[in-house]
Amino acid sequence: MSGPGSAPRGQQPPYWYGDTPVPLHARLLAGLYAGVTALRRRLYHAGLLRRRHPGVPVLVVGNITAGGAGKTPLTIELVERLRAAGWNPGVASRGYGRNNARKPIWVERGMDPVEGGDEPVLIVRRTGVRLRVDRNRAAAARALAAAGCDIVVCDDGLQHYRLARDVEIEVVDGRRRYGNGQLLPAGPLREPPERGAACDFRVVNGGGPGQPGAGFGEWPMRLLADQALPLGGGRPRPLVSFAGLRVHAVAGIGDPERFFSMLRGLGIAVVPHAFADHHRYSAEDFEFGSRLPVLMTEKDAVKCAEFVTELHYSVPVRADLPEAFWVALLDRLPRPAREPK
Structure with a gap:
């Protein structure tokens, strides 16, 4: 049981978002991690590792830090906005923490989160969207396209380079940002900050982001309840x-x-x-x-x-973003297969 004011079980190391010195072993492991992840990115960029595209537009939502930043509420709002614009979206997700994680499944509204994953089950209950859980997000996207979805929203997929994508949205925790700015396990970063800068959009969940403008900017998001x-x-x-x-x-x-x-x-x-x-x-x-x-x-x-x-x-909670964000996002996509009702 957790008592009043208790810290989360399995909480992140204090040096990720504080002034505590990073242990030597964590710095050494971060150097190894940096080399491995950089090599992987170069192999995909050079075409030595193959990217796969499902044949319909792919919109990836993710972050470059470990832990949550507000991706799920944004994914839910994306589904609703895409529907209103005439799209028939599907969602691809890994389904972190579920049983039998190697088995791809379709998540249904009444499914136990132990089987489908807590975030996928929540997304389906809120939206009724077609949602495929698969560790291989590229395979999930192909299944969604085969099932009639004309656009795929990939939940938490920035690092899943096998899936080719058309638009990337980085979600940032506006309060904690990138913490100490170091890579795992010395810090919270899965990839260097320049990886986030390469995304099409940066959405900042609270914390007073900068004003969107020409080129790369930040778009503020509030979670309303x-x-x-x-x-x-x-x-x-x-x-x-x-x-x-x-x-x-x-x-x-x-x-x-x-x-x-x-x-x-x-x-x-x-x-x-x-x-x-x-x-x-x-x-x-x-x-x-x-x-x-x-x-x-x-x-x-x-x-x-x-x-x-x-x-x-x-x-x-509901993700609230400026209407200008939705205009800019939809302008990046081709026209939907059907017109909005």
């Missing part, structure tokens, strides 16, 4: 109705503090319970010792259906 959905059944409750009340707040995401800060910003007295990203919950995780309302992220809530009570609420 206004309702709490009772997991035990019943009508939604305005999130502001918890203002002035003490609640247990549960987050097993890349940056739990983002969720806690959002609730505090609404005047809610938060007792925080942070878990590692993709944590698999048990009933014991919710034995907090007091019968307060429990607010949790939607990504966590999809994994807790078996042991929730009338005290448990899911807090869904």
Whole structure:
């Protein structure tokens, strides 16, 4: 059980986002990692490793840091915006943390997150989109195209170079950015910062990004929440109705503090319970010792259906970006196969 203010299980090293010195062994391993990943990128760039394209436009959403930055809410909003523009999107995902990870599957709305992965199940429940989970994202994209999707959104795929892509969106945590700026395991970076600069768009989740302009710019994204959905059944409750009340707040995401800060910003007295990203919950995780309302992220809530009570609420968020971003993004794509209704 995690107590009030406890750190996430499996939390990131303190030197990633702090002033703690990086241990020598981590610096040495980072040098090895840098060499291996640079060689891999060069092999794909030279054509010695083959990229594969599904024959329909591919839009990749990802980040160059380890951990969450807001990719899933952005993917959900992308699906809805593409539909409104006349596209029939499909989503390709790895499905991190699921059982039998080597087996490709179609994720259905009622699927257990243990089988489909928490983020894919959440995306399907919110949107009803066709979603293929496969460690080989290129194979997932081909399956989606064969199933009738005319554009593929690849969730968390910047480093999956086997899949050829038409548009890349880098998502950045505006509060933590690139941390100490070093590569794994000395820092949080999967790839050097110039890799992010090569993407078509950079979306910054909070933290006051720069203004978009000519060439490469930053586009601000906010995650908005206004309702709490009772997991035990019943009508939604305005999130502001918890203002002035003490609640247990549960987050097993890349940056739990983002969720806690959002609730505090609404005047809610938060007792925080942070878990590692993709944590698999048990009933014991919710034995907090007091019968307060429990607010949790939607990504966590999809994994807790078996042991929730009338005290448990899911807090869904919506990605909010400037309309100019959507205009610029859609302008990068060819015309959809069908016109919007």
